[in-house]
Amino acid sequence: MAAPHFLTLDRIRKDYGAFTAIREVSFSVAPGEFLGLLGPSGCGKTTTLQMIAGFEVPSRGRITMDGRDLTTVPAAKRGIGLVFQSYALFPHMTAAENVAFGLEMRWVSKAERIKRVAEALDMVHLAHLADRFPRQMSGGQQQRVALARALVIEPRLLLLDEPLSNLDAKLREEMQVELRELQRRIGVTTILVTHDQSEAMALCDRVAIMQGGRIVQIDAPWRAYDVPADDFVADFLGRSNRLPACAGGGQAEAGGHRFALPPDLADRQGDILLTIRPERLRIGNDGAAGLGGRVQSRLFLGGFWLYAVETALGSFAVMLQNTGTVPHDEGAPVTLNWDAHSLRRLERA
Ligand SMILES: Nc1ncnc2c1ncn2[C@@H]1O[C@H](COP(=O)(O)OP(=O)(O)O)[C@@H](O)[C@H]1O
Ligand SMILES: [Mg+2]
Structure with a gap:
């Protein structure tokens, strides 16, 4: 049997x-x-x-x-x-x-x-x-x-x-x-x-x-x-960034930046703790849409660059694939952005 x-x-x-x-x-x-x-x-x-x-x-x-x-x-x-x-x-x-x-x-x-x-x-x-x-x-x-x-x-x-x-x-x-x-x-x-x-x-x-x-x-x-x-x-199971936000109307606001929530979180209202993995973040130039910040540090890891970006909500780790260019210097003002589907909700600890 x-x-x-x-x-x-x-x-x-x-x-x-x-x-x-x-x-x-x-x-x-x-x-x-x-x-x-x-x-x-x-x-x-x-x-x-x-x-x-x-x-x-x-x-x-x-x-x-x-x-x-x-x-x-x-x-x-x-x-x-x-x-x-x-x-x-x-x-x-x-x-x-x-x-x-x-x-x-x-x-x-x-x-x-x-x-x-x-x-x-x-x-x-x-x-x-x-x-x-x-x-x-x-x-x-x-x-x-x-x-x-x-x-x-x-x-x-x-x-x-x-x-x-x-x-x-x-x-x-x-x-x-x-x-x-x-x-x-x-x-x-x-x-x-x-x-x-x-x-x-x-x-x-x-x-x-x-x-x-x-x-x-x-x-x-x-x-x-x-x-x-x-x-x-x-x-x-790896690094993750905390993104405390305020939800309403299928959107959320954090650090002066408004962004879309994924469908499973669309009906949330009020304070919400989101997280996002470093490899799901993108770094845009100063003035682009996104959460404003400044490059605090940049580590070269061979296949990847590991950035720390200081924002009004604290420091964010960002993992960028090494594509042969070095886009953002230490100290540079930048913006962070992401796709809604990369956001997860965490229970508040
Ligand atoms: N023989 C023992 N007597 C008392 N406490 C023990 C004994 N073996 C393990 N422990 C305790 O049980 C807990 C779990 O231990 P263990 O299973 O070895 O952990 P891990 O392998 O995850 O590091 C620890 O707090 C350890 O101190
Ligand atoms: Mg053991």
């Missing part, structure tokens, strides 16, 4: 004495899905993962995998592959021996072991380093060994807890591409814990954004970015 969801957390709570680490978390993961658990440090990501892995016991609620209650299934019997931030390889074992270790624990025959270790190392492009010790490998290579060790047992579920956080920026980006490609290729259901919003958005089919032991939004990354559930999500 095929279960509609592969893994389900149903109203999970976790107390440590008087402290509640997880208030109430419910979500389901589809077979083959790559789900991200995203949130700031201390919001409960690792605790959630540890309960799925079987290293922590929920205080309340139920976890089921393939329709089966996991409560009484010990960690070692859950068929879960784990990779943590610290590589946690055995220093006295070669890459191949590290990968083989999980199989030895499972009484796999030697011939089978050799074959599967070779396959797993090949998957992470490390076949040529099978005989190296961890100290002879870079951080990225060690983390690939850790990944091979998790995959060699052919897990039904792969749990990754900040696996790339110890790597430098460039290597992290390379590994992100590789990890995504590998996950798609082998199709293993995966949960990735990270505090890095760009990493979660780049890798995952859906992201669950956590705050204070709860999930505040679970959605495709682009949807959560485009239509954030609240202030917290809007800020956590």
